[in-house]
Amino acid sequence: MFYIDGLVSRFLRYFLGHYIDLDFTLWVTWLLTPLFITVFLPFIILSMVYISAILLYMYRFGQWRRLKEVLTEEFTFWHRARTVIATMWDAHGWVWHGYEIVNVERIPENSSALIIYYHGALPIDLYYFLSKVFLLKNRLMHTVADNFLFRIPGLRILGEGLRVTPGTVQQCSTILHDNNLMAISPGGLYEAQLGDSFYKLMWRKRLGFAKVAIEAKVPIIPIFTRNLRESFRTVGWMKSFWHKLYMYTRLPIVPIYGGFPVKLVTYVGEPIPYDPDLTPEELSKKVTYALEDLIRTHQKVPGSIVRGLLERLPHNRRHYAYPWY
Structure with missing residues (x-):
């Protein structure tokens, strides 16, 4: 036993002495300590503060009670x-x-409708919108996403759990025929990657959503979120380069920055009824x-x-009441 301990001790001394510069390691530690104290530690504390605020929000508006009811009563796993x-x-x-x-009252309670929205650099507003409609009206909204999303490891389960689909015209029409809500952004990834803070629609004459609405005979409800492009933005330099690169790869390759806590308000427009003509x-x-x-x-x-x-x-x-909590 003592012989083995001695071998291990000599090996560690040899390894540390020949392969690790202890002085350099101590210098790097000394150099990065202020960075950790001034950046990472405050970030951790700030994250904890916002997590606390989220938990208090859930308590204040009775969402814990909702969760308790759903988790303890007879509901499906997915619900x-x-x-x-x-x-x-x-x-x-x-x-x-x-x-x-x-x-939000313009979103139907029991009938089907096609929701058309402007696509930001990140569709963060859609996540919030879907969540609030689900909690308010108990309606799960189907969404159409770009095919690349389903090629990312670990995200395929979104299709099953949150009803996200790449969606052909026939598939979308079938979903709407079954009395569901569906959200589509005609601009899609192209608008997300190449749009800017001027909020111009970049639909490139896409007609798929219109064909879906006509075939399913459902109304279309436009929605728009104020300050969406100020929450997350794509870089504004070398636009022609990023445009060519996107058109070649068809992938979300344009750098995105942001996460700014700007005010986000989603406005639900007047429904456009189905017109066979x-x-x-x-x-x-x-x-x-x-x-x-x-x-x-x-x-x-x-x-x-x-x-x-x-x-x-x-x-x-502006203060709003939340009667569904």
Whole structure:
């Protein structure tokens, strides 16, 4: 035993002496300690503060009671999982962005509808919107996502659990025929990657969503979220390079930065009823005008991160009741 201990001790001394520069290691530790104290430690503390705020929000508005009921009573596994996820996103949206929905009553209680939205650099508003609709109306909204999402390891379960689909026209029409809600962004990944703070729609004459609505005979409801591009942004330099690179790869390769806690408000527009006399091209133009009108009415362009942050101040805050809690 003593012989083995001696071998291990000599090996460690040899390894440390020949392969690790202890003086350099101590110098790096000394150098990075201020960085840890001034950056990482405050970040950890700030994260804990916001986690505490999210938990208190959930207590204040009775979401713990909702979770307890769902987790203890006879509900399906997926319903329980969706309720937990929706509660977390709803709390995060309220704490970080003061998230609100205006005219949420325009989302139908029992009938099907196609929701058309502007795609931000990250669709963070869609996560909040889906969560609040689920908690408010107990309706799970299907969403159409780009095919690349389903090629990312570990995310395929989203399709099953949260009803995310790549969605052909026929698949989407079938889902809507079954009395469901569905959200589609005609601009998709192209609009997300190459859009900017001027909030111009970048649909490239896509008509798939219009064909879906006509085939399913459902109304279209446009929605838009103010300050969405101020929450997360794509870089504004070398636009032509990023455009060519995206068109070649069709992947979300444009760098994104942000996470700014700007005020986010989603506005639900007037439903556009099904009209059998409209062609897909005519319906697409009608929806385009409706969404552009929402943007003109509720968004100052170009968007400003500073202005979005100032809207979080108390004198700019609007208070809403939350009767579903």
